Amino acid sequence: MARKIPRQPSKEELETARYQAKPQFACAFLDGIDESPDFHDPFSELNLFLSKKMKKEMHHCSNSKKWSVQLQDELLQKITPEFQREFPQYRLGVSALKQTWEKLQYFSTQIQGEKESLTQDGKLNIPFFIKENLKTASKQRQACHIHPYHYAHQLAVNMSECIAVVDGIRPKIDQLTRTIWSLQRHLIPELPPEHFRSPYDENDKMDTLIVKSILEIGSSHPDISQTELAYYVAKRIWDLEKLVDTYTGAEIKKMLTAIWTDLTDFPTHRMEKTLREIPYSVAKQLKNELATLLIDTPTLKGEQVIQETVSFFQKARAALQPFTEEEIDQKIQTWTMQGDMLLRWIRMNHGSRLLQDIEKQWTKQGSHDLESFISELRKTYLEKYPILNSFSPYLLKRAWIYLKYIWYTQTFGEETPTYDRFILWHKQILHAKELAPHELIEKIENLAKTTLPLLPFQRTRVQTVVFTEEKGKPEDEHRDAEQLAHI
Numbered sequence: 309m310a311r312k313i314p315r316q317p318s319k320e321e322l323e324t325a326r327y328q329a330k331p332q333f334a335c336a337f338l339d340g341i342d343e344s345p346d347f348h349d350p351f352s353e354l355n356l357f358l359s360k361k362m363k364k365e366m367h368h369c370s371n372s373k374k375w376s377v378q379l380q381d382e383l384l385q386k387i388t389p390e391f392q393r394e395f396p397q398y399r400l401g402v403s404a405l406k407q408t409w410e411k412l413q414y415f416s417t418q419i420q421g422e423k424e425s426l427t428q429d430g431k432l433n434i435p436f437f438i439k440e441n442l443k444t445a446s447k448q449r450q451a452c453h454i455h456p457y458h459y460a461h462q463l464a465v466n467m468s469e470c471i472a473v474v475d476g477i478r479p480k481i482d483q484l485t486r487t488i489w490s491l492q493r494h495l496i497p498e499l500p501p502e503h504f505r506s507p508y509d510e511n512d513k514m515d516t517l518i519v520k521s522i523l524e525i526g527s528s529h530p531d532i533s534q535t536e537l538a539y540y541v542a543k544r545i546w547d548l549e550k551l552v553d554t555y556t557g558a559e560i561k562k563m564l565t566a567i568w569t570d571l572t573d574f575p576t577h578r579m580e581k582t583l584r585e586i587p588y589s590v591a592k593q594l595k596n597e598l599a600t601l602l603i604d605t606p607t608l609k610g611e612q613v614i615q616e617t618v619s620f621f622q623k624a625r626a627a628l629q630p631f632t633e634e635e636i637d638q639k640i641q642t643w644t645m646q647g648d649m650l651l652r653w654i655r656m657n658h659g660s661r662l663l664q665d666i667e668k669q670w671t672k673q674g675s676h677d678l679e680s681f682i683s684e685l686r687k688t689y690l691e692k693y694p695i696l697n698s699f700s701p702y703l704l705k706r707a708w709i710y711l712k713y714i715w716y717t718q719t720f721g722e723e724t725p726t727y728d729r730f731i732l733w734h735k736q737i738l739h740a741k742e743l744a745p746h747e748l749i750e751k752i753e754n755l756a757k758t759t760l761p762l763l764p765f766q767r768t769r770v771q772t773v774v775f776t777e778e779k780g781k782p783e784d785e786h787r788d789a790e791q792l793a794h795i
Contacts, residue, residue, distance in 0.1 A: 360476025
């Protein structure tokens with residue numbers, strides 16, 4: 309029998325065999341990613357890449373949620389080429405691929421069925437998850453040696469891992485913790501701010517400018533939504549930055565002198581010329597700061613008022629310099645999400661004559677009609693300091709700010725969470741409208757959802773707060789507290 313001679317492979321077949329054998333030989337010298345520290349760090353570039361690619365490719369692979377050889381092969385074929393380009397020092401093994409897929413499936417299952425869990429572009433809806441988790445924040449019982457902010461940090465870590473796996477994004481854990489804590493603290497009873505400050509409390513000069521803007525805008529528009537409030541605060545901050553970048557201290561002083569003279573005396577021809585040259589937006593800012601200073605210290609002489617106001621703009625210039633636009637926007641979001649409740653976590657200057665008068669008058673009265681209280685107080689304050697007649701609208705706004713401040717810091721005992729104080733403030737404001745019980749709750753609900761969008765609205769809690777007899781007003785326990793911020 310003739311021996312069968314094997315067929316000689318073609319040149320193309322030899323080239324193909326050589327090409328196929330080469331990666332297999334090279335892979336023997338690469339590290340498997342499941343043995344790498346990067347693979348065990350959920351926020352590493354390697355893990356973020358795998359999560360992002362896995363989520364994208366699974367839409368085109370088998371629909372089965374159960375791991376299978378078919379799914380494994382499809383994913384390897386889709387992901388391996390780009391993976392080798394991005395991470396040439398590693399080889400993509402089946403074990404690592406399966407672990408990543410299982411994590412993605414686990415988190416996807418957790419959010420399944422929640423209509424609001426994803427945004428329109430398919431990413432996690434972070435505000436929704438914050439709100440959902442805060443529903444249990446007031447019920448958390450911390451050990452006496454553990455600060456309450458640890459709950460916010462742990463929640464931020466858990467959410468961050470979910471974000472990394474589902475969205476393939478490295479979140480800023482500190483910023484997420486700061487956001488959660490800034491809301492959580494308003495839900496916890498028996499939480500005096502002076503005793504429970506955390507590393508995530510924001511309190512620098514930039515924060516002071518932002519809070520000042522929030523309070524002044526809110527005093528004119530008490531029902532403004534959080535979105536609108538953030539927009540107008542940002543606009544005010546950018547207008548302030550433009551002013552201090554455009555004018556020197558001497559130029560600001562010259563304009564302030566002209567405005568002061570126009571309001572309190574008869575301006576000279578030269579002063580009138582200066583007034584005509586001041587842009588409207590600049591004049592508005594300058595007059596606002598003049599008014600704020602004079603209302604708090606109405607006995608100051610004109611030159612002192614002007615010099616102190618110039619000093620405010622110089623300090624504002626220094627406060628703005630260290631921060632990027634993104635950092636300032638994030639601070640604005642953190643503060644505006646708290647609405648009026650932030651008043652419990654700041655401390656104002658008790659040297660203000662207006663604040664002192666409001667405190668005395670508030671202490672004397674029993675039940676308070678807030679509108680009448682403010683109206684009467686403005687009248688008596690103008691009689692005492694007639695120089696303020698030109699600043700009457702500013703006085704009204706400042707009086708509302710101080711009254712809210714007293715409400716949030718001095719009217720309740722420590723057992724009353726800030727959120728309950730918010731509810732009772734609006735109950736008091738709406739009292740004059742004589743609303744039916746269900747109408748009152750609906751009004752408060754609309755206000756809460758508009759001004760505090762990340763805080764969960766629980767109707768039963770609000771009903772309990774609104775229709776429970778108020779207890780006697782406790783003594784002020786915060787008067788001598790160390791100041792957290794001066795507005």
